[in-house]
Amino acid sequence: MKRIILSLTLMLSLIFTASAKDFNLSYKAEANIISGGGDYTPFWLMNNTNGVVSDKNNSGYLRLGLYKEVAQEKKFSYSFGLELVGAYRNEAPIYLQQAYFDAKLKNWSIFAGAREEKTMLWDEELSSGGMLHSGNARPIPQIYVGLPQFTQVPGTKGWFHVRGGLSYGWFVDYRYQKDFKADGMQYTKNLLYHRKNIIFKIGHDSKPLYGLIGIDMATQFGGTVYDYRGSQTIKFPSGIKEYLKVFIPLSGGDDSPAIDQVNVSGNHLGIYILALGYKKKNWELRAYYEHFFDDHSGMTFRNKFDGLWGLSYRTSKQFYIEGVTFEVMNATNQSGPFLWDKSSEIPVQVSAGDNYYAHIMYNGWTHRGHTIGTPFITSPLYNKDGYLGFTNNITRAFYGGIDGTLIDGLRYKFLISHQRGWGTSYAPYTNIKHQFASMLQLSYTHNKVKGWNFSLAGAFDKGTLFGNNWGVQIGVTKCGELLNLSKK
Numbered sequence: 001m002k003r004i005i006l007s008l009t010l011m012l013s014l015i016f017t018a019s020a021k022d023f024n025l026s027y028k029a030e031a032n033i034i035s036g037g038g039d040y041t042p043f044w045l046m047n048n049t050n051g052v053v054s055d056k057n058n059s060g061y062l063r064l065g066l067y068k069e070v071a072q073e074k075k076f077s078y079s080f081g082l083e084l085v086g087a088y089r090n091e092a093p094i095y096l097q098q099a100y101f102d103a104k105l106k107n108w109s110i111f112a113g114a115r116e117e118k119t120m121l122w123d124e125e126l127s128s129g130g131m132l133h134s135g136n137a138r139p140i141p142q143i144y145v146g147l148p149q150f151t152q153v154p155g156t157k158g159w160f161h162v163r164g165g166l167s168y169g170w171f172v173d174y175r176y177q178k179d180f181k182a183d184g185m186q187y188t189k190n191l192l193y194h195r196k197n198i199i200f201k202i203g204h205d206s207k208p209l210y211g212l213i214g215i216d217m218a219t220q221f222g223g224t225v226y227d228y229r230g231s232q233t234i235k236f237p238s239g240i241k242e243y244l245k246v247f248i249p250l251s252g253g254d255d256s257p258a259i260d261q262v263n264v265s266g267n268h269l270g271i272y273i274l275a276l277g278y279k280k281k282n283w284e285l286r287a288y289y290e291h292f293f294d295d296h297s298g299m300t301f302r303n304k305f306d307g308l309w310g311l312s313y314r315t316s317k318q319f320y321i322e323g324v325t326f327e328v329m330n331a332t333n334q335s336g337p338f339l340w341d342k343s344s345e346i347p348v349q350v351s352a353g354d355n356y357y358a359h360i361m362y363n364g365w366t367h368r369g370h371t372i373g374t375p376f377i378t379s380p381l382y383n384k385d386g387y388l389g390f391t392n393n394i395t396r397a398f399y400g401g402i403d404g405t406l407i408d409g410l411r412y413k414f415l416i417s418h419q420r421g422w423g424t425s426y427a428p429y430t431n432i433k434h435q436f437a438s439m440l441q442l443s444y445t446h447n448k449v450k451g452w453n454f455s456l457a458g459a460f461d462k463g464t465l466f467g468n469n470w471g472v473q474i475g476v477t478k479c480g481e482l483l484n485l486s487k488k
Contacts, residue, residue, distance in 0.1 A: 036471025142169025182386025221266030
């Protein structure tokens with residue numbers, strides 16, 4: 001409640017002190033209910049919703065938000081947002097989903113707070129989500145500085161562009177872990193977050209063909225682990241030096257647990273980004289690959305071709321088919337079956353058994369029970385035994401998505417996937433599990449009822465990973481301008 005009051009105070013102060021020459025305030029109100037059968041909300045109704053939709057069937061939420069958008073055409077501008085969610089049959093009855101402030105100076109951005117994000121480069125409507133970040137989990141509060149959009153590299157005559165950023169933040173799921181874990185299961189408090197990326201675009205804006213190459217890395221570090229191996233408390237250092245050690249990265253010092261002294265400080269993971277695109281005035285075609293790595297073996301491609309492969313098409317024209325995406329997510333190699341860190345007793349290094357997203361002390365790449373990366377690596381919220389870590393990260397999935405306009409005002413989106421799961425290297429399934437998931441959504445807007453959007457979706461799952469689930473979702477959204485003091 002204190003966070004809500006502080007955020008409201010901040011937003012109100014910004015409203016009343018804003019310059020009348022550049023200020024507008026918009027709002028959005030959304031009501032959403034899901035009814036169905038099965039143990040869980042259907043896969044594509046729940047996943048990639050930034051953690052808003054509950055995993056429990058027969059649930060709903062009400063979302064209210066205030067926003068100021070950035071003016072991209074101005075040298076200096078700023079934006080902010082505040083969003084509250086009231087939920088039924090979710091892990092919290094009311095919570096702050098977004099609260100952020102973003103200042104832009106030319107192409108640079110300085111951002112603070114928690115803001116929803118989707119996959120960074122691929123189709124936001126149709127991609128299954130990136131290997132590192134997908135918009136599957138609740139936002140992580142952070143401070144960011146960088147170039148959020150591709151910016152021309154000086155002296156390259158428009159042939160090279162760059163985007164990238166650096167951020168530090170903190171996980172806010174301590175209470176969630178403590179409430180939902182089983183007795184004797186480990187959980188973490190004051191866990192810290194770090195992310196850095198740089199991506200180059202090669203190709204002139206006047207030419208249709210272009211390429212992308214880059215790297216995106218993230219780290220969990222610091223914090224305190226409770227109930228490790230049943231009763232131990234393990235404290236990780238969180239001082240200024242640790243922020244540098246995860247940026248470089250470096251091994252932990254004498255005050256770090258043994259795992260950080262043997263390896264590097266924190267839980268590191270990331271992706272190499274490769275893409276080839278062809279863009280015309282009204283349409284774009286792109287092929288892409290995210291090579292995932294969870295340690296140095298993956299960075300040197302010992303995990304072969306694990307990652308996300310995709311092909312997407314998008315047109316800006318209104319048509320029956322406006323976007324199409326096909327993706328394959330493969331996480332079956334993992335550099336081999338097991339890991340051994342070199343020691344004095346056995347002086348041999350075996351860099352394998354990457355155990356994607358997992359960590360021996362932290363619960364891994366998860367926030368409030370949701371996988372932060374691809375939802376095909378099973379989120380811990382599906383665990384029925386109170387275990388907060390990953391039980392299925394050796395998996396392969398095939399995915400497709402399509403959307404378009406049927407008639408004026410009526411849009412559709414269809415998602416379908418099939419995956420197989422083998423468990424983990426350290427706890428494989430006795431039998432291979434499989435899962436089929438699908439979702440069809442219709443949304444309607446009409447110019448006579450400006451700002452209103454009505455949506456209806458049906459989804460169906462069948463398999464042994466999440467079981468057989470079905471659901472119908474009804475949503476109503478109203479958005480518009482609340483205040484406009486701008487002067488032209």
